[in-house]
Amino acid sequence: MPPETDGASELSVLRSLWQFIRPYKKTLVFAGMMLIITAAITLSIGQGVRLLIDDGFVARSSAALANAVIMIMSLSLLMALGTYARFYSVSWLGERVVADLRKAVFNHIITLHPNYFETNRSGEIMSRLTTDTTLLQNIIGSSFSMALRSALIFIGALGLLLLTNLKLSLMVLIGVPMVFLPIVLYGRRVQKLSKASQDSIAGVGSYAGEIIQHIKTVQSYTREVHESQAFGREVEGAFIVAKQRIRQRALLIACVILLMFGAISGLLWVGGNDMLAGRMTGGDLAAFVFYAIMMATAVATISEVYGELQRASGATERLVDLLNVKTLIPVKAPALLGAQAPAAHPISAPLVSFEHVNFYYPSRPDKPALLDINLSIKAGQTLALVGPSGAGKSTLFELLQRFYDPIKGCITLAGTDIRTLDTATLRQQIAVVPQEPALFTEDVWYNIRYGKPEACDEEVIAAAKAAYAHEFIVQLQDGYNSHLGEQGTRLSGGQKQRLAIARAILKDPKILLLDEATSALDAESEHRVQQALDRLMQNRTTIIIAHRLATILHADSIAVLDRGELVAQGTHEALLESSELYKHLADLQFKNMP
Template sequence: MPQSDPSDSPDSPSPKSLTVLLQLWQFMKPYRGTLVAAGIALVLTAGITLSIGQGVRLLIDEGFVAQSTEALTQAVLVVIGLSFLMALGTYVRFYLVSWLGERVTADLRSAVFGHLVTLHPSYFETNRSGEIMSRLTTDTTLLQNIIGSSFSMALRSALTFIGALILLVVTNLKLSLMVLIGVPLVLLPIVLYGRRVRKLSRASQDSIADVGSYAGEIIQNIKTVQSYTREAHEKQAFDAEVEVAFNVAKRRVKQRAMLIATVILLIFSAITGLIWVGGNDMLAGRMSGGDLAAFVFYAVIMAGSVATISEVYGELQRATGATERLMDLLNVESLIPVEQGQAYSEARSFKGPLLRFDGIEFAYPSRPELKALTQLNLEVPAGQSLALVGPSGAGKSTVFELLQRFYDPDAGHITIGGTDIRDLNTQSLRQQLAVVPQQPALFTADVWYNIRYGKPDATDAEVIAAAKAAHAHDVIAKLPDGYNSHLGEQGTRLSGGQKQRLAIARAILKDPKILLLDEATSALDAESEYHVQQALETLMENRTTIIIAHRLATILHADNIAVMDHGKLVAQGRHVELLQSSPLYRRLADLQFQDGAAEAMVKVDDVI
């Protein structure tokens, strides 16, 4: 895998400002009441924090300087009371803001995932699953921290900064002018370094996604890695990915560290200068000790606010990058609309063939220069079976992809009963189909869930009946917990043949109008294949079926056989006819049936 620095990627543009965070408002809008309550608590705590400065002034001027025990006690009680109110307000603010962060993040994750599962498959051909998962998990977790903590800290610091600045002016105008001159000097590095942090934050998120994507791919194919003894190579390659991510993160951390260090140096230099000027004024009698203490208190509050803002600013830059990545996902438009179009109607009277492929031209979006299908014309009458045969790359699987409308043809039409499938509601269309793939997909759940996936409302009795029909019941009964047994990730606890029987049971349970079989018995032993073939023949009765066949012995009795090569239909007919008329079919038969077996099959077929 080639290494690259994500920060140099042209596909990773940095947002120009924090305005991208405003896109989060659509997720916060339903919780405006909570947001308002948190804002009120935030304002109150900021106000109470600033009021403590006046308590400090009273404590010094009315208590220490005046040497009044009563005034000292009152000042201490005021400070304690304000501290209690500040603690209570902080509790309310922290709880509400943290709740809001958790809630908005949950809604955002749900929205992103809900959108992902509706996207066209070609999107996942050009975007790695690891990167998508990083956006769904890492980026949303980052936003959770920002909304639930950092954002409220930034608002609180901004309020206390403004309030402290106003009170500084009220307390001492001359010192306040010095502060106003120093503030731009402190804010300048925040802006300058913030731009660099923003760019590196997006690059850091991308590099972390690369690490997760690489690790996920290796773990998913761990048996292949170990079979070819490539553990050391993959560890070295993964280490290189980690180093790329570390180097980007190191640059980001360095910029943030420089930002924080610069702000701290400027702030404390300014406070020291203020104390020196204010101390001289106090010694000269131009201001009281309490005023100086209050002024220093407000200056420290301002300094702390600026320091917090400078630190949180870096987090907000990261949030900007994370938000942009998530919004990129939400803004992807599916090329295949799911809910548009008319619903499939069982009552519709079909005229002519149930399925028709008319002049189909198609190339996969990820390789547009290579035609997968060229001028394909096929007809499948209702209730009959069509077998697709041909060498690898002939376009057989592409027919299934187009029929399920994972892609739309570049030219031509696919019709069901004369209705173009693009005019049908896609979900309604797919509900009429059941696919038994050569490599069945199972989920990390129990047997009930996996078989019931095609019909979620099926009863236990229906699931068991489907399993028996697929000759999977005995296999399931031997599992540790029977139908309650969890199958592991991608069904790793089952053999290939056992997985396929569960997939067949799933299709049987769904009871589809159109059945798609991709060499559904290829992973079974001879005895199981015989029994499952019987079950499939029962399932295929009076049902429109398309079969992708690699072993010709499984489709000898198909109503029609289409021979494909390089995306084109080169011959069509029954087994006996094709042995005589199609050189390609004859060659495939000779390769599979040993020494004259093809001729023997002709005679058998003639007898049948």
């Protein structure tokens, strides 16, 4: 990448980061003032050293010596107070900015299109939220402040050197470009390696997260040794990248220190000869050496922190990239030309209609998921979707919830194109009971209330009873206060399913989407829950993905899908006569039944 492109990219990253710093300009200004004051006080100590030697030691004056010591102690006290104020304000700013950045990134992530998560590993996204933001916190709260302080001290010390001895100062000015040359040369290498290091760390976290998530499968197939070796390779790969970065940084710091203290040695030789010849005082030489050492320390600090700043640039770039990801489904949908305006109030009697819907998943653009689908579900009726795996049943669910938009055609709700509705307005009308329920690492109250957070305890318990979940909930160690573990690991499959049904019952939706919601239940529980679902489905538009035809025999209409196409639609009896595919599925399931 050309240098000007790198510069433009870094400037863009800094502008993005400034958006999070700008609300705290007062704190930034205060920290800057404290930074300038402490730098000025630090430099003033050099004058105290000059007075200490010339007026105290050389003049052999006890009073002058005492005054010089008092001056140095007073400056040290002021510097300590200023440093406290600077450190606290800068550290607070770093914590505050990173907290805001984390919230902004997370708030953006949860609005992203599902396709983004199909092509990006969750562990890498989590690494950006944790590792990258933590690195940025250290930079803003510490390293950046150190770099600014060192830059101020370098400039101030250089100015005082010019006032103290012009000849030696000219020697310093000649040597300064030589010192900064390795910083510039190695800086870009460090930046590239830092970004690669952050990416490799993210890969390690992503791999570990995936294995931990599927630990039962790993152990069931006795793949522990294989996964340990694979994880070891990931870690070693990250270590190799980190080693390269560390080597470049170490080489940079070593070069700067060698050049700076080599230059100081030369200054001591020239200045010492001038002092012996009477061309400068011992105090001037001491002050000059003090400022030269301050400059050397400042440059060494800048060279060390520069690598951290480059790492921060890489981390910020990764976070900004995440913030800049555009969701394909806007939360606030613009009205379509000629479309009916969205209702400002909840839809009372939805009528769902798929009109000439065509769809391809973005990750599989060459394989159609749906082809010219026309389906209409009257308000309060039940539509069942049947067909072999990959027929497009789940895709219809995802389109109706507007996780994706059709490539062609439209989906309407009570005659309104759902693209003209805010996604929240649309999804508030829908409750989903999936085949594999999603439960959170919280208690039972939280998980059932997820669709209706404002529900009171009595409503939650009533929903649990309606889903026949109350009985097993009260038998848990802490009843409704029991935490369920990650993804509900403390519950059986049937128990998870009943909690998901209770959640849907509590939400009291206008549209109900059931993905074979009773498939994980035993016969007795299935009977009970089916009764609860029958009551829940009354006066609601319900769409069911059916794997077992016995559960949808009394559906108002059954749609048969195959390879993304609607091949037949009708009642159970009618489809047995008109659809070979449906008859084949029915024969497979019913032929062995008594």
